[in-house]
Each structure stands twice: as structure tokens, then as C-alpha cells.
Amino acid sequence: MKFSENWLRQHVTTDATRDELAATLTAIGLEVEELTPLGEGLDGVVVARIVSADKHPEADRLQVCQVDAGDGAMLQIVCGAPNARAGLVAPLATIGTKIGDLTIKAAKLRGVESNGMLCSAKELGIDVDASGLLELPDDAQPGTPLADYLGLPDASIELKLTPNRADCFSVRGIAFDVAAACGSEVAAFDAAPVPAQGDAALEVRLDAGADAPRYVGRVIEGIDASRATPSWMAERLRRSGIRPVSLLVDITQYVMLELGQPMHAFDRDLLQGPVGVRLAREGEALKLLDGRDVVADPGFLVITDADRAVALAGVMGGFDTRVTDATKNVFLEAAHFAPSAIIGRGRKLGLHTDASHRFERGVDPELPRTAIEVATRLVIDIAGGTPGPTTEAVLPEHLPQPKTIPLRRARLARVLGLEVADAEVERILRALGLGVEANADGWTVTAPTRRFDLAIEEDLVEEVARIHGYDAIPTTLPGGGTRLAAPTETRVPEQDLRRQFAARDYLEAINYAFVDTRLLDAWQAQAGAVPLANPLSAELGVMRTRLLPGLVDALARNAARQQARVRLFEIGKVFESREPEARPAPLETLRLAAAASGDVADAQWSEPGRAVDFHDLKGDLESVAALSGARLEYRPSQAAWGHPGRSADVFRDDVRIGWIGQLHPRLQRALDLDHPVVAFEVDLAPLQERIVPRARALSKFPSVRRDLAFVVPEQVSWQALADTVRSAAGETLRDLQLFDRYVGKGVESGFKSLAMGLILQEDSRTLTDREVDAVVAAVTAALESTHAARIRG
Structure with a gap:
């Protein structure tokens, strides 16, 4: 929000200096982002009129001007400004005046005397325009001190407002905070109703329910829209960062800045009536004030004229009904729109307007009638005209209440x-x-x-x-007793998981929780995606359903910047939509993901390089699972993003908790990855669940080891065999180790030989050969009957 200091002081009286005012605004949460002093040191600068302008005899780009400075005598000024001409009213720096570092003196320019300097806005420090002389209104009286005429000195103050302070997007709204902080009061504001002097009116209709519960309009006939915007209004607009355009447009902008209520002016003669507000129809097109043609959808509100869309409500007016200098009859409108009906609509079309900026954050629903009355008074005072009655349509049940x-x-x-x-x-x-x-x-x-x-x-x-x-507010330490809570042993802290990954040479990534919908499409992970109503950009339009798309995208960005070895992990939430009646809010799940590409270790002389593979990543996942004592199982996966035969679903206690494997070559090409990527993503909670260890005495009796080699079909997994062995051996089996896998001569095609070591032990006695043989026989029989395994000869 940018505004004039002098304008603010008209609404609230305070003895605070400019610097004190800026400090106060920042202290109360209205951060002053920029303060630009305007028109300092203009003593000696007066309003002057160029009576004649003749070509300089010795220079093509200079003119010799005779200037009336209001003292009855003509001053000769040599001027090189392109807009210098007879009849122009402009600022004149008289002899002895100091403009910046320059002191004005009588001089000769190419042999012609010059007794002063006609000035541009930039030279005077009141604007950045240096294209020519500052043109003042024709009614400005020569000899008037410029500072008095333009209300200088002044300052342009720009605030960095937080989104919740929508009430401070107006000078009067800021005045309330200043009054409270400085111990003063806000000045009374004249918004007395302007009585109707004619019968001209337009019917107003509301057909958008709670999205548009109030609309106020007024017709003013017989105006002179070609009148110039008064200098006091034009200067306040300029100092607020708005260029004056034309009288009617400037009045609506002025009221918006002063009160915070966006307004619009229609050319009454281009309207048929009635005027209404409704939701746009699918594919409904209209041309906006900036000349662009847009197509609305049912998510937009439109202002209609006889059911024809003529403006985007809360965003921008229409081209076909705009006011011009030829406008004779004007229809002023001010409305209240619900923030939810305006949020994101302009951004969807690539637009950001002052009106939408305010409506998105919330505008006082009681302001429209006040704004209409103030704008009406300004129009008839400056441009004349006959005001008709104020027409208002309101849905009280949908208006916000105090x-x-x-x-x-x-x-x-x-x-x-x-x-x-x-x-x-x-x-x-x-x-x-x-x-x-x-x-x-x-x-x-x-x-x-x-x-x-x-x-x-x-x-x-x-x-x-x-x-x-x-x-x-004093700085004090918290008082009272504090209750010390010992950390639970049944849950592994997230920080421990992070340390473990860091110890295994991974870097932690933090990605946005929203991603590009096209990225989810590439992963075939768009099911259940939650779209954002007001995304930061089109590339961040949906909430992520998986961590891996964003994590692998970060890996790809690093790889594209000559990072040959990348190892990343992330802990974060994923989001999945649910049926509204079952769960109105999306389901949030905390997950852990990791992705690696390149060599398994940094380049070294002691051993040759090797690309990271499935088993390396599986070891990293197992090391994290070991923190909680979790025993993970792996079963073949059918995930669309996984490489067939090189990916698996991860289970704990027979419950699927995630996926691990190499990315599918098709996905790898779509993501423009030159090297294979291995990754996993698992739910975090199951990895954090830890069974409290129970101490037990070590057995005093020796253990017995029996090594067995079985030939089994190739499709039988080691996990299935291990489960069968543990079930058949019972509590006597203390450990089971797979120490060899063989395929080749002596083993027929389609089979493999797996050699395992059974570690047997009892706590109360030494096992006899008969007991050990019984366990071996039970294991052999179970493997033969369950998996068609046989002892390798």
C-alpha cells in the first residue's frame, strides 16, 4: 500500500515527525518498506506561464521563452524541453534558488541571456518523469509558490502489509491505527448522502448468492468527462503510485485509495439494463479494459447488462462499456464480493489488479454506499451533472455481521x-x-x-x-514448575532417522508440498491428488501424493549441474483426497523417501567404481529399520514407476508400508535422467515403532551349526524360504544365515541352489545330535512340501 503522508495527516492529526511516523507504523505491524521525500527545498520555485516561445538563433533544440512569473515583468528563459510552448504553465526556479546541488544563476546560453530555469518533475524531486517540463493546470496562477500549489513538501510512504490487514489498504484504514498508536483521533469524514436531482436509474439484480450479497449503483447525467483531474487529486494519485488517466477513472481510483472500496464507472449510454451479478457461463467471453479478450468459466463472477457479461466482478471492467472523455452520462457502481469468490480468479487469467488485491483479502461490506456518495460528490463538484437516486440490491442473510x-x-x-x-x-x-x-x-x-x-x-x-x-512488554523468563517428560522408548525420534541417513552419506532435501500435475502424470501417481484453489503458479497446482516425484526432480536438477553422484532423502507429508462425507479434509501421511544415482562411493584408488544398485539402497533402508528393531519383508512390486524385476513392495508385520527399487526406464527417459536411479518411499510411523528390548541371560550351553543347501525353483524367494525354516525349526533356531547362491553346472535350468546356516541353541541344556537331526529333518520336510525344495547332492 502506497500513499501520501500529507493525505494521511488530513485523516489523523499527530505531532509526530515524518521519521517518528514511519517508526510508529513499523512498530505497530505496518512495516514501512520505502519512504520517499518529495518536494524538499522548493523555496524560490514558483508557478509561471510561458507567454511566447521562439527558436534559439544559434541552437536547433533550444527555445527562447518569455515567461510570466506573476510579478508583472517578463523573464527571458532559454529552455531545451521538448514540450515548452506558448501558454504552458510550468514550475520556474528563480535566480538564487537551489535545486539539488545546482544553484540557479543568470547566464548566457549560446549568446542569449537566461534568467532562471523551467523545471521537470524529476529536477524538482517530485516524480521520476524527466521527459519534459512539469505541466500544471491552466488555472494555476503565476507567482504562486509551487510548494503551496502542489501541497509540498510531502512524502510517498509504501507499506508492506500482511494479508490479514485488508483494512489498511486505504488511507483511512491506516489512520485508525495511527490514531491509536499516537494517542489522537481519526478526523470526521464527510460522506453525507447527495440528494437525487433526477429520476435516472438502472435496476440492479443479484443472482450469485453469498458470493455477491451487495451491489450499489447510481446514474449521473449531463457530466463533462473531459474536465481535467484537479491537481490536488492527481498529485495524491501520483504519490500513491497511480498515474492519472481521466477524470472519471481517477475519481474511482481516488475513492478506492481513500476508503478501500474498489469502484467502477460505466458509460450509461452503453448500458441497456438491468445491471446484475451472476456466475459466468462456461466459455463466456468478454473484452477487458486492457484490450485483451478472455474466456470465463463458472468459477468467475461477472457483471451483466441485460444478461450480457460486461465486466469481471472484482477484477477488471469491460472494454465495451468503458468511460471516455466523450461520456455524458455515467453509471457508478460499488459492490461487496466474498473473498472466496475472487481469490485466484485474476491470477488464473494472468491479471493482478488493485481491485482484486483488495477483494481477495476482504473489503468492508458496509462501504459500497459510502463510496458511491463520496464519488458522486466528487463527480458533480468537478464535472457537473445531475445525480439520480442511489439503487441498492442486498442479500442481508449473506452479509458478514459484526x-x-x-x-x-x-x-x-x-x-x-x-x-x-x-x-x-x-x-x-x-x-x-x-x-x-x-x-x-x-x-x-x-x-x-x-x-x-x-x-x-x-x-x-x-x-x-x-x-x-x-x-x-517486559522480557521475563517463564514462571512456574515444569514437568519433565522422559522420551518414550517405544518410538524412534525423527532426528535419529535423519542422523542415520546423514551418517550414510545422504543429504536432506526439503521440497514444496505442492507439485506440477504433469509431474504426477509422468509418475502415474495423480490418483487422489488435491488441487489448490489458489496456487502460487501453474507449476505448483496440486498437493503431492508421493515424496519421490519431487525428490527425484531435485536429484535430476543436481545431476543436470554436473553432480555425478547424488544421494538425497526427505521426511515430509503426502496428501490424498477423501470423500467429503467420509473425511472432509485430505488425508495426511508422514513418509520417508530416499533416492540415489551415480557411484556407490566417491572415487578412490583402493577399489574400482561401481554404480549404486537395489541392494545398496536396501541396506540403507535396513540400517534405518534397525533403529527400531523392525524386520522388513520384500515382495515383487507392480508399481507403474518401478523397473520390472528390480522393485519390491516393503512390508512390516505383513502390512505394506512402501516401495523400493529402480525407476522404470520409461520414466527415467521422461524425466531426462542419464543414469539409473534407485529409490524408496515408506510410511514413517511403522519405522518409528520400537519394541522395548527385554534383557535375557546368555545361554551357557554351546550352539550347533548345520549348513544345508537346497535346490529350489528360481521364482521362490529367499524370504519365503526363511519364513518356512523359522516356522519349522521353532524356538531352538537362534539365527538363520544365507551364505551362498549358485546357478550353473549341476543345477538344472529354472532352478537355483541356496546354501543356509542354521544356528541352534537351548538355554537349559546342550543339544544332542538326535535333537539337531530332528530339527534338520523338520526343516527339510517343510521346505520339500511347501516349496518343492530338495537337498542338493
């Missing part, structure tokens, strides 16, 4: 850590425009409809704190 919020004295003191006097609390709240009623426990506060950010008691505590002054 909120009543309790503020407890004890709660205020507890949160702030200090006692604020009741009189000071009431002064602050009333100065902010809030209704205050004292009671035994504190106050009942009524928030005005312009304050969308006030809803709960803590909001009022914040208002008192920021106006009373954060620096007035």
Missing part, C-alpha cells in the same frame, strides 16, 4: 505478562474503531465489519499488545 468478542482482563494480563490499565485498553480499542462495553471480567468488544482479522480473544490481545508497544 463480531462480538469477549476480552478477559485476567487473560490479557496472563498472555502479555503485564497489567495494562483498563482506561488504556479501552482507549486503544475505541481508537481502532471497535465497540467496547465493560463488564465484571473485562470487556465485550464488537469488531467493525472492516476488520476481517478479528475473530477470537487472542486477536484482541494482539491489538492491545501492538498498540501499547511490544517494547513496553
Whole structure:
């Protein structure tokens, strides 16, 4: 929000200097991002009129001007500005005036005397325009000090507002905060209704329900729209960062900046009526003020004329009904639109307007009628005309109502850590425009409809704190006893998982929780994706359903920047939509993912390089699972993004918790990856569940090892064999080790030989050969019957 300092001081009286005012604004949460002084040191600069302008005899680009400076005598000025001409009113720096580092003196330019300098806006320090002389209105009286005429000195102040302070997107809204902070009051504002002098009116209809619950319009006939915008208005607009365009447009902009209510002016003669508000129809097209043709959809609100769309509500007016200098009859409109109906609509079309910026954050629903009255007064005072009656359509049941919020004295003191006097609390709240009623426990506060950010008691505590002054709140240590809670042993902390990955040479990545829908399409992981209503950009349009798409995209970006070996991991949430009646909010799941590409280790002399593979990543996952004592199982996966035969689903306690493997070559090509990528993604909670270890005495009796080699079909996995062995051997089996796999001579095609070691032991006795043989026989029989295995000869 950018505005003029002098304009603000007209709405609130304060003795604070400019620097003190800027510091106060920042201290109360309205951060001053830029402060630009304007028109400093203009003593000696006056309004002057060029009476004649003749070509310089010795220079093609110079003119010799005779200038009336208001003292009855003509001054001869040599000027090189391209717009210097007879009749032009412009600023004149007289002899002895200091402009910046230049002191004006009488001089000869190419042999012709010059007694002063006609100035541009940039030379005077009031604008950046250096293209020519600053052109003043024709009615400006020569000899008038320029500072008095333009209301200088002044300053342009730009605030960096937080999204919740929509009420401060106006000079008057800022005035309430300044009044509260400086101990003054906001000046009374004249918004008296302008009585109708004619019968001209347009019917107004509302057909958008809660999206547009109020619309106010007024016809003014017989205006002179070609009148120049008054200099005081034009200067306030310029100092607020808005270039004056034409009288009617400037008036609507001026009212918006002063009150915060966006407005629009239609050429009445180009409207048929009635004027209405409704949702756009699919494919409905219209031409906007900037000349572009757009196509709306049912997500947009449109202003209609006899059911013809003539403007995008809350965003921009239409080209076909725009006002021009030839406009004789104007229809002024001001409306209230729900923020949810405007958010993201302009961005969807590549537009960002002052109106949409305000409506997206919330505009006071009580402002439209006030804005119409103020704009009407300005139009008839400057351009004349006959105002008709004000026409209003309203849906009271859909209008935001003032909120009543309790503020407890004890709660205020507890949160702030200090006692604020009741009189000071009431002064602050009333100065902010809030209704205050004292009671035994504190106050009942009524928030005005312009304050969308006030809803709960803590909001009022914040208002008192920021106006009373954060620096007035003492810095104290927390009081009272604290309860020490020992960390649970049944859950592995996330930080331990991070340390483990860092120890295994991985870097942690933090990606956006929203991704490009095209990226999910490439992974075939778009099912259940939650679209964003107001995305930061088209490339960040949906919430992620997997961590891997974003993580592998980060890996690809690193690989594209000459990083041959990349190892990344991420802990974050994924989101999945649910049926509204079953779960209105998306399902959030915390997951762990890792991706690696390139060599398994950095280049070294002791052994040759080797590309990272499935088993390397599986070892990394197993090392993390070991922190909780989890025993993971792996079963062939059918995931669309996985390489067939080189990927698996991960299970814990027979429950699927994720996926591990190499990316499918097709996906790898789509992502423009030159080297294979291995990755995994698992739910985090199952990896964090830890069984508390129970101590037991070591057996005093020796263990027995039996090595067995079985020939089994190739498709039988080691996991299936191990489960069968453990089940058949019972508690006597203390450990099972696979130490060899053989395929080749002596083993027929389609089979493999797996050699395993069975470690057997009892706590109470030494095992006999007969007991060991019985276990071996049971294991052999179970493998033969379950998996068609046979002892290798």
C-alpha cells in the first residue's frame, strides 16, 4: 500500500515527525518498506506561464521563452524541453534558488541571456518523469509558490502489509491505527448522502448468492468527462503510485485509495439494463479494459447488462462499456464480493489488479454506499451533472455481521505478562474503531465489519499488545514448575532417522508440498491428488501424493549441474483426497523417501567404481529399520514407476508400508535422467515403532551349526524360504544365515541352489545330535512340501 503522508495527516492529526511516523507504523505491524521525500527545498520555485516561445538563433533544440512569473515583468528563459510552448504553465526556479546541488544563476546560453530555469518533475524531486517540463493546470496562477500549489513538501510512504490487514489498504484504514498508536483521533469524514436531482436509474439484480450479497449503483447525467483531474487529486494519485488517466477513472481510483472500496464507472449510454451479478457461463467471453479478450468459466463472477457479461466482478471492467472523455452520462457502481469468490480468479487469467488485491483479502461490506456518495460528490463538484437516486440490491442473510468478542482482563494480563490499565485498553480499542462495553471480567468488544482479522480473544490481545508497544512488554523468563517428560522408548525420534541417513552419506532435501500435475502424470501417481484453489503458479497446482516425484526432480536438477553422484532423502507429508462425507479434509501421511544415482562411493584408488544398485539402497533402508528393531519383508512390486524385476513392495508385520527399487526406464527417459536411479518411499510411523528390548541371560550351553543347501525353483524367494525354516525349526533356531547362491553346472535350468546356516541353541541344556537331526529333518520336510525344495547332492 502506497500513499501520501500529507493525505494521511488530513485523516489523523499527530505531532509526530515524518521519521517518528514511519517508526510508529513499523512498530505497530505496518512495516514501512520505502519512504520517499518529495518536494524538499522548493523555496524560490514558483508557478509561471510561458507567454511566447521562439527558436534559439544559434541552437536547433533550444527555445527562447518569455515567461510570466506573476510579478508583472517578463523573464527571458532559454529552455531545451521538448514540450515548452506558448501558454504552458510550468514550475520556474528563480535566480538564487537551489535545486539539488545546482544553484540557479543568470547566464548566457549560446549568446542569449537566461534568467532562471523551467523545471521537470524529476529536477524538482517530485516524480521520476524527466521527459519534459512539469505541466500544471491552466488555472494555476503565476507567482504562486509551487510548494503551496502542489501541497509540498510531502512524502510517498509504501507499506508492506500482511494479508490479514485488508483494512489498511486505504488511507483511512491506516489512520485508525495511527490514531491509536499516537494517542489522537481519526478526523470526521464527510460522506453525507447527495440528494437525487433526477429520476435516472438502472435496476440492479443479484443472482450469485453469498458470493455477491451487495451491489450499489447510481446514474449521473449531463457530466463533462473531459474536465481535467484537479491537481490536488492527481498529485495524491501520483504519490500513491497511480498515474492519472481521466477524470472519471481517477475519481474511482481516488475513492478506492481513500476508503478501500474498489469502484467502477460505466458509460450509461452503453448500458441497456438491468445491471446484475451472476456466475459466468462456461466459455463466456468478454473484452477487458486492457484490450485483451478472455474466456470465463463458472468459477468467475461477472457483471451483466441485460444478461450480457460486461465486466469481471472484482477484477477488471469491460472494454465495451468503458468511460471516455466523450461520456455524458455515467453509471457508478460499488459492490461487496466474498473473498472466496475472487481469490485466484485474476491470477488464473494472468491479471493482478488493485481491485482484486483488495477483494481477495476482504473489503468492508458496509462501504459500497459510502463510496458511491463520496464519488458522486466528487463527480458533480468537478464535472457537473445531475445525480439520480442511489439503487441498492442486498442479500442481508449473506452479509458478514459484526463480531462480538469477549476480552478477559485476567487473560490479557496472563498472555502479555503485564497489567495494562483498563482506561488504556479501552482507549486503544475505541481508537481502532471497535465497540467496547465493560463488564465484571473485562470487556465485550464488537469488531467493525472492516476488520476481517478479528475473530477470537487472542486477536484482541494482539491489538492491545501492538498498540501499547511490544517494547513496553517486559522480557521475563517463564514462571512456574515444569514437568519433565522422559522420551518414550517405544518410538524412534525423527532426528535419529535423519542422523542415520546423514551418517550414510545422504543429504536432506526439503521440497514444496505442492507439485506440477504433469509431474504426477509422468509418475502415474495423480490418483487422489488435491488441487489448490489458489496456487502460487501453474507449476505448483496440486498437493503431492508421493515424496519421490519431487525428490527425484531435485536429484535430476543436481545431476543436470554436473553432480555425478547424488544421494538425497526427505521426511515430509503426502496428501490424498477423501470423500467429503467420509473425511472432509485430505488425508495426511508422514513418509520417508530416499533416492540415489551415480557411484556407490566417491572415487578412490583402493577399489574400482561401481554404480549404486537395489541392494545398496536396501541396506540403507535396513540400517534405518534397525533403529527400531523392525524386520522388513520384500515382495515383487507392480508399481507403474518401478523397473520390472528390480522393485519390491516393503512390508512390516505383513502390512505394506512402501516401495523400493529402480525407476522404470520409461520414466527415467521422461524425466531426462542419464543414469539409473534407485529409490524408496515408506510410511514413517511403522519405522518409528520400537519394541522395548527385554534383557535375557546368555545361554551357557554351546550352539550347533548345520549348513544345508537346497535346490529350489528360481521364482521362490529367499524370504519365503526363511519364513518356512523359522516356522519349522521353532524356538531352538537362534539365527538363520544365507551364505551362498549358485546357478550353473549341476543345477538344472529354472532352478537355483541356496546354501543356509542354521544356528541352534537351548538355554537349559546342550543339544544332542538326535535333537539337531530332528530339527534338520523338520526343516527339510517343510521346505520339500511347501516349496518343492530338495537337498542338493
